[in-house]
Amino acid sequence: MQTADECRAARLEAPRSDHVGPGPGKTWPHAYGLSIAVMLVIVLVRFSLEPWLDGNAPLLALLLPVAIAAAYGGLWAGIFTTCLCGFLGLVLFLSPLGSLHVDSLADQARLALFVITGLGISVLNERARRAREAAVSRDLEARIRAEAEVRRRNAELERSIAERAAALEASEREVMASLRVARRAEEALRESEAVARRQLAELEATYAAAPIGLCVLDRELRWVRINQRLAEINGISSAAHIGRSVRELLPNIADVAEPMLRQILETGVPQKDVELVGETPAQPGKKRVWMESFFPLRDASGTIVGINVVCEEVTEQREAAAALAESADRLRMALDGAKAGWWEYDVASDLYTWSDTQYELYGHDLKNRPLRLADWRSRVHPADLPEADADMARRTAERRPDFTHEFRILHPEKGERWIHSLGRITYDEEGKLARIVGISRDVTEEKKAAIERLFLLESERAARAEAERASRMKDEFLATLSHELRTPLNAILGWAQLVQRPGIRPEQLAKGLAVIERNTHLQAQLINDLLDVSRIVAGKIHVELEPTQLSPVVEAAIEACRASAEAKGVALRGPPDPARVAVRGDPARLQQIVWNLVSNAIKFTPKGGRVEVNLKQEGEGAVITVRDTGQGIAPEFLPFLFERFRQADSSMARRHGGLGLGLSIVKRLVELHGGVVCAESEGHGKGATFKVELPCEASERSRPPSRLPPSVRANDPRNLQGVAVLVVDDEADSRELVKRVLEEHEAVVCTASSAAEALDVSASQTIDLIVSDIGMPDMDGYALLRELRARRNGHGKEVVAVAVTAFARPEDRERALAAGYRAHLAKPFEPSELVSLLAGLREAS
Template sequence: MTQPLSMDFLSAGVARDASAPPRRSGFMGDSGGRCAGEAGNGPPSSDRAGRAVVWILDDSPLEAEMAARALAAAYEIEVFSDAAAMLERMTGGDPPDVLVLDQMMPGMSGSDVCSVLRSNPPTVGLPILILTVAGQEQDLVEGLTAGADDYVVKPCPAAALSARVGALVRSKRLRERAERAEQAAAVERDLLRALIEQSGVGIMATDERGVLRICNREAQRQHGVLGRSNGPEGPGGRRLLAAECCPPPLDDSPLERALRGERIENARWRVTRSDGSIRALAGTASPLRHADGSSAGAVLITRDQTDAIEAERALRESEERYRVIISALEEGITLQDAAGVIRTANASAERILGMSLDELVGSTTYGPFLRMLREDGSPFPHEMLPANLALRTGEPQSGVTLGVERRDGTIFWLSVNARPLHTADGAIAGVVTSFFDVTARRRAEEERQSLLSAAQAARREAEAASQLKDEFLATMSHELRTPLTAVLGWIRMLRTGKLSEDRREKALETVERNAQAQAQLVDDLLDISRIMAGKLRLDVQPIELAAVMEAALEVVRPAADAKGVRLEPLLDPGVGAVSGDAGRLQQVVWNLLSNAVKFTSRGGVVRVRLERVDASAEVVVSDTGQGIDPAFLPYVFEQFRQADSGTTRKHGGLGLGLTIVKSLVEMHGGTAHATSEGRGRGATFTVRLPLTAPSQRLGQRRRQSGLELPSGIEPRPELDRLNILVVDDEEDTRELVAAMLEQCGAHVTAVASTAEALAALRALQPDVLVSDIAIPGEDGYELIRKVRALPARGGGRTPAVALTAYARTEDRMRALRAGFNTHVPKPIDPAELLAVIANLARTTGGP
């Protein structure tokens, strides 16, 4: 902005000397007489639009006109004749580019005007050209002393005047250009200084002597001297890093090496600040050079790494703590990436899975080493495993129970949790899976549930048994008292001696019939007692079933005829022989026939059929009687069970007959079952007994072995080629059982302990297991529990027979609950044992 000139000097002019010589014409020639000037001496521009402005101050109109004419071609001219008027004009607007003034003027001389202009800031740099005359050197000196830039002595050629004015214009423009450049440089310096000060890195620069010239705020902060005037130069202002905690030798510091011309990158060092704290720095040092290549100093760019190093150290310590914690966890931990590849696992994972870290890392599944199972035993789909599901859905999976089958076939159970890992933008980066072994807990829960179920079942059985006992006792009381009533009554009447002959015969017949009924009741009770105690013995020998059935029919026929029930036998005499006790088998047929006659009304039919079905003899007894309620059909062979056990029942008996039938049939290696279409539609009882088929092969084996079966015991073809595992710690018993089975063609493996038995079971996969109960260490109950815990293909469903000297009912029930299929008491009846094994092999699908 232009500042106004001081008006105090307008009246301070000095009067022209009256004795001065007369004015001469100052300029020679016209504009045509201008000097073209040497190169660079002409006017700065001939363009009217951008021409310089020249003011002329001369009290002589003629000389002013001549000067204007000399300059008009190149400049914008404005002529003033009065100094005060010109100065006043200059206060109201911008000054000209050049002022041409006459030294010799009335009032204010040229020197006075120069003094006024040089004392005011807006015109202190205005180019001034003084016009003077020859011989007035004193005036010239005054003008130049007052501040004139140049002068012209009149008379002067117009070209010379124009050249002098042009030189002043050019000088002014060069000065203005330099000022603008300096201003721009100052702006750039300020901007650079601001950038350096606000930079997030430390910036330090030295001159060629190593004296610090630039040190921004960040560098001061890093060295702990923020706000100090002397900066972090060190002793004498020469060395920057003399106070480092563990510095390299002084001559080897990054800045010193840069001063020697080296460029140092990624240097690292520590600085001990004045407060004792230590900062870790990293930086780059570079040499600075002049245009001629000589050293201009060095610059050091530093970054404070302390916080990053501390954060990295804290992260390493945190990772190490978590690594120690994870390693110490009882839970197995695996980490998988976004592709499901296992990257690491802890020691518990190796222990639980039975796999090494090398086997785990790099795979996407635990297979083929392990097979995953659902709780129902079916394969667990790979894509539904908790880790894979978490990766696919991004949702955590918790409390998933899955089974794992190891390479050795054993199964253990895991509770699995899987939690996905997310990046900052929410993408799934991987999954962490944790799991722990719940096999023992699951087994305990299963055992608890099994015990609870067993206890509940036992309670129900006890309650049912109690009820059955009460009903049985009531029935037995009735069945005993009813015939006794007739017996006692007729005996008393016989004692009177007053009965007629016919009456006496009737009385004796009644007494005999009821006595036989009582005897049958006692026999049934004794039989069921022997069966339950395992003491019923069979006299086994080859028999023809047709003859046995004929004998039973003859016994039952009188009762059937008396009741009006027709017997229709259809017996195939060519069925073949069975191995059994003829008396007991007759008892079976007689019980079935008696039962059928009892429950068939007058005019009904009881059909009896004997035929061969495959390798068995089949006995079928069917009637047209009252039938069996479907709800009672599953219990028809249970002891003491009767479809009608109340006081209104129509038929007598203790309800033991069918129980005895089933027990005797099973002791012969056979099966018995009943069918009925319902009440009033009759019932059918079917018994199947294995036929004997003595083979030349079995006889040859007996001769080669030098051993024979006990007298009266026939070989069982059903045992031929069976693989049987015998477990007994008593060597004599073990060899006896093995010899009997080998005589029947079986392949026998005999061991003395539970551990040997389990190993043999896995290796041989036997068809039948025969085990003693009283084995030292782990007894037979523990053995069967371990067997039943195996998968089916590992032998978990192998049919098993318990051998024991404990023959009580509760011992038998305990063996069955533990997992044995049946129970044979000691001392062993060979025929019974062979029949039981043959029956097991047949019913479970042996070879």
Template sequence: MALDPSYKELRPEECGTCSFRALFDLAAVGNAEIEPRSGRLLRVNRKLCDFTGYSEAELLSKTFLDLTHPDDRAATIALADEVMAGGATEWQLEKRYVRKDGSVRWAHCIGRLIRDEQGRPLHLIATIQDITERKQGEEALRDSEARYRRLVEMSPDVIFVHRNDRMLYANPACVRFFGARSIEEVLTRAPLDFVHPDHREAVRERIRRASTSSAPNPLSEQKWLALDGSVRMVEVVGASIPWEGRPAVMVIAHDITELRAADRRKDEFLATLAHELRNPLAPIRTGAEIVRLHSGGSARLDWAADLISRQVKHLSHMVDDLLDFSRIAQGRLSLTLEQVDLRDIVWQAVEINRAALDAKGHDLTVEVPERSFFLRGDVPRLVQVVSNLFSNAIKFSPARSRIHVAATREDGKVLLRVRDTGAGIKRELLPHIFDLFVQGERTLERAEGGLGIGLALVKAIVALHGGEVAARSDGPGKGSEFVVRLPLLSPSGIGQPERQPEPSHGPSRNPRRVLLVDDNRDAIESLGYLLERLGHEVRSATDGHEALALARAFQPEVAILDLGLPGLNGYALAEEFRRDAMLASVVLVALTGYGQEVDRQKSRAAGFDLHLLKPIALNDLAPILEGTTPREGRRT
């Protein structure tokens, strides 16, 4: 655009009235009068000076292109040429200005070309409005949208948006997850096409809730279907979002198929591990009972039998802890709640740890008054909690240390404190002391062992009872204190405790015909010997087919069966008993190393009356045989 040196400035009367001048000068936006051919600024107002950072005199020495950002000059010249050529009288443009200090501002420019009666350009009147903040906001919004779109596009999780059973958007992860050829193939399906029939009604209700609420749906575990029909497990959350001006539902799903498969493999491994460990423990425990029976009063033999029994019990507890934590972690541990006197719990835990206490010569004091603290809890589990805390105090305290146990009442709860003067806990370890597999530092001088499960199990069981547990220590060598806080029963809810009769372990008052079936010959021979010593008539077999034939000839009253038998397994053998009219009334006891809930359910379904875990103590088995009556169709 060429400058015209012949241009002559207009006289004041040609610039309009005084009112126009006032409006021009006092406007809240920048105003400029521009010579159309040269682009020189002829008149500017104070607002334009503020916007550009130049004084009025400085601006009047410049052209409008001098103020324009270099990247926007070409567009500005093209628009000016179009206006001068008669293409338009009024124009609008958004462009950047460079201020005197070098900073850049955005402006929305509106201009009008004034012509004379012959149509010749006289001057341009331009209004310049600062839109920098709006532009920055738009840019930030674009950047934010680009970032989030990038996150969604790169996410390994399935993310899609739908409305009224129609897919509106799907990220690339959907193609991989559903096994589609393209995103378009995913978008042709209805959302519920991807949901397993078992979950469709529940998902339909979740969609309805998400569509009518601003709050996201809670996390849900669901079965989904890939396009080839394969089933995938997912964790899903959904929420209502605006999409193209209308409400829609966004779904985010995390694939947990492999995680659940790993859980199943872990459960199977733990079940097998428990079974393989318990199987050899059974004859070892029974062997200890036989040694005790034949000790003839020998203190040395009694000591050996007690030593074997203690170590078997210790290993059994380790196996139980491992399986218990697995069940708790998956929400599969149920509690049998009853009224409990805390003092009884504490003393049962003391007796479990009595041998270890005596062996290290610890001084134990217990301040838990009888009938002062009543809870509603699961007795074996609460004993497990206190026993684990005792076990830790015993193991991590040097010989002849002090262990103090006390209970106090606070705000309707009981605080049970187990305090020792032992090894203590490092400050950095305290926040993690209840985490799974966390243990204090091991040394050759202090090799107490353990799996690092006990305290994690304590926390989990206490939480199931509505309580809390905390650990305190001033540091290594300064002892530690564990505080269990549990809700107390209100006085009106306390009844008279039931007293269980003490079991008798002398010769049986009701000798039974007992069939033992186990492929571990050591197990059945040792257990059979003990039962015969109690007066029972015993027959044994090592596989299912042999056992069935023997049972028909022997007509047992009780059959104690292992589940993992060769040939005909324990479940199938139980079903054969129930189908046989001659054997249908036999009381069936599963004595096995498999102790998960699924194993108990299978044994009940097969017809077993009881499901017991190896290694079983004679003290536990003898009362069962004493109280046994013919089945007569009953199921437990």
């Protein structure tokens, strides 16, 4: 049935009678296009018929497109076509042709009639169209109303039928539901009876097999029902319980249990988790513990008719708990004794549980608040936290059940501490981390002790290695020393024997004596180096600093080395224009420094090579440079160059001799002068350069050295003619050597082999100078000098004595001077040095 809205929509869709456009299904472009097309066709036809029409009815044919346009396109299409056709007829068919002007009144009438007719056709056609549309609209509305009424009545009929059918269906459903309810009730009753029987059987089976004790007592506290477990607990069969009272079967607990049971019967208030302690007839003397609950039993009217009892024996649990508590106490005592803290971490809740000791380890400021993983992480040293995380990640990835780890923490009061932590890891059913329990201990002191032990161990290893190295170096040094001492001794001994043979030629004799002299100097230098090193090691070497010009010192050292350079074929060049540089130093030690460097350069420079020595001032320092074209120094050996006993080649096949002491002596002597020494070399075969830098002395305070070494004064023209000299030495060879040297310089020499003989000689002869050894048997040189002075006390000339001795240490020299000797000359000595020294003393006295 059509609704009012549908009827309204149908009326809106019906054509309207006042519409002036094209008819239904037509559009303006179609209407105008068709009118124009028909007009053009008529115009063409009219032109084609013009010869036969001869100007008659010129506009009549044009009414056809007007009619077609009005019929197809409506009023406005008809009007448009009328105007257009009138315009074309005026231009094409009315005289004058091709003009908009009409001369003939007849043609004007024709044009006016055409326009009126066209307009009339358009208007009439529009009215007829509107009448048709109105009729159609009225017919359509009537039809719609009729259809709507039919639909309405059909709907009412269908609704009435549906209502009656629904009522019938409802009645049928109610009947069926009643039947189903009845059947279900019957089935439920049967099922409930079966369930009740099954539950009763299950209850009976559960009651009988329950792992805890169950029983029912009546108001007289007699057993009405009991299961097997409680009978086993009491140690009496189930049948023996029925009808008997608590006091009859369990007299040991009756005094405690009966008052409580009667109170339940009176008040109806249950008692839960009551702990009873006592004995049973089955196990007399054994203390038993039971956990019991009592509930009142009521009938249908609510009257209390008995008591339900639930009993569980917890004797083993209590014993285990006591043992666990005792074990926990022992563990706590052990942890306290070890100062270890206990902790537990629950992953799900992110909560820690710590013991008091654990708080002491990490800081008490973490107490009294929930403790989480972030709190623990905040205490761990940032440098150790990644390793701790990685270690735990590895263990959990491998599902390992335990862990142990050491890390540092930052204690708020104690600072950095070492913690050793170990424990157990628990995982859930999915294998994820669930819980960790462990203990922690402060091992800071142990760590320090371990580090100290490690340090001591490393120190001991280093010391052992150093001792082994020193021992090797000592063995190598002793072997080298033996070689260096034996080699010149062999030459001295060999040539000494050769020159004693009869018939030796003069040139061979001169060569032998030169060899003996050169090797004797070498021996003396080796001994001096050993003594200097001994003083350096003992810290007893010293220098006598005074303002000193370096130029004469450097020149003297060069001259002392020139002979050995010429013998080897090495060109030795001194400073071309030596600067006047003054330093505060010891002239003898400064010459020793230069001599060592120059002789070392000559030793390592092959024949045809060159050694250059330069002296200049750079800023506030003096620089002595010794450069050679020798074999060079390996880069890896440069850091060890100035160490004692170190040689680049210490093998038995080495090409150069020496003890490896010269450069170490140079370094120490330079340091005593406040300077530095360094070496440079580009490698093997490229030579080496040694530089000594010393602080300068103000020029106005400097003066030539007052204590030049013997080599500077070796050629002093001194004469000892007529000087009476007493030579005292217990060694005949030394005594004869001194006598021969002095006699060559015209001195009058007498000798004594002991101090006593010297006293006798001095008493019987006039003596100008005394040359005495120090170490002699019975009376040494010091005692001799004291005795001579005592004998001449106030009588005669003052005793002028020179000590010539093998005791060559600085302290030996100081002792000799303090004892009264005017000079101290160490053996071996240069003969010229002795002559020069005695000549100077003669002049001074």
